[in-house]
Amino acid sequence: MRILCVLAMLFLYSQRLLAESESLPTTGLPEQTQALKEAVLQLNRDLFILEEDLLFPPNTQIVVFVSWDKGVFFDLDAVELKIDGKTVTTHLYTEKQKSALKRGGMQKLYLGNLKAGEHEVTALLIGFGPNGRPYKRAASHVVRKTTQALRLELKIEDRQEQQQPEFKILEWES
Template sequence: MSAASVSVINRSRQFASAILLGASLLLGTSSATFAQDSENSQSVSDQIEDLKKQVLSLNRDLLILEEELLYPANSQVAVYLSMDVGEFFELDAVKVHIDDKLVASELYTEHQVDALFRGGVQRLYLGNLKTGDHRLTAFFTGIGPQGREYKRAAEVSINKETEGKVYELKIVDSTVKLQPVFEIKEWQL
């Protein structure tokens, strides 16, 4: 490399360095500002956490109050949905009927299906039911094995007395049949 070009490069680097030095000085100023802010925000973070906790406790009380007010234990019926593995069925929607009346329906997003797939359980319906005989029917829609559209139903009879009823709609993979199985399980309270 010639002396002239070395000189050019050196001058160029000085120029670039000056620009970048300016930028770095500015960044230095900014870091001091943020360090100061960080201390102030510590107490704000504590306040936020404290408030979050308070609101969570309040939310808990409100949820309990709501349930006692709207769904007393003696008339309550709850329906949950779970999925075991779900390799053979890609869930799109669920509809729940009690005595041929639609009481709950859900179109599932990818996130919801993923949450179910990973072991989450969805509270699908919470309502009231009079004493006597009833019929709970669930319709499942989605994509089944070989990418075919799949629609199935499961049904259970309810003999409602004075205690609450809890049902779990279960989508289970049958490794024997290589297809999904839809069940309704009654939980003993």
């Protein structure tokens, strides 16, 4: 009987201790890891800004984005970007990248520098058109580079009436 009583006492006491220990704040490795991740992100952010300020200042900066809406009549495979007839970048798309574009993502296709004045920007789009046939089209646009950063959007859309894809280069307001 005495054993039982003392065991019961021990049990009750242990429950209280357990409850106390549960209320302790969680500290340790997970928090430290979170702090480190935050620090790495800050570092990355500063480096992004530094890189852009240094290598692509606004007075010469040109950025070209790619966006893709729906994609029923065109399956994008690759893109080639030319400025004043000179190829500045090419990109071959993976399934993952295409899916990201279709779901609303915008790809920063090109970030570079350009002198002030008039320039011709041409995008050559390669892929598969309606009925899965190979498809190759170009879209051109003449832009005027000022001291402001120049932002362009290469937009791929479906033209429902003609059952064909449409490619546009749009200029964004800075």
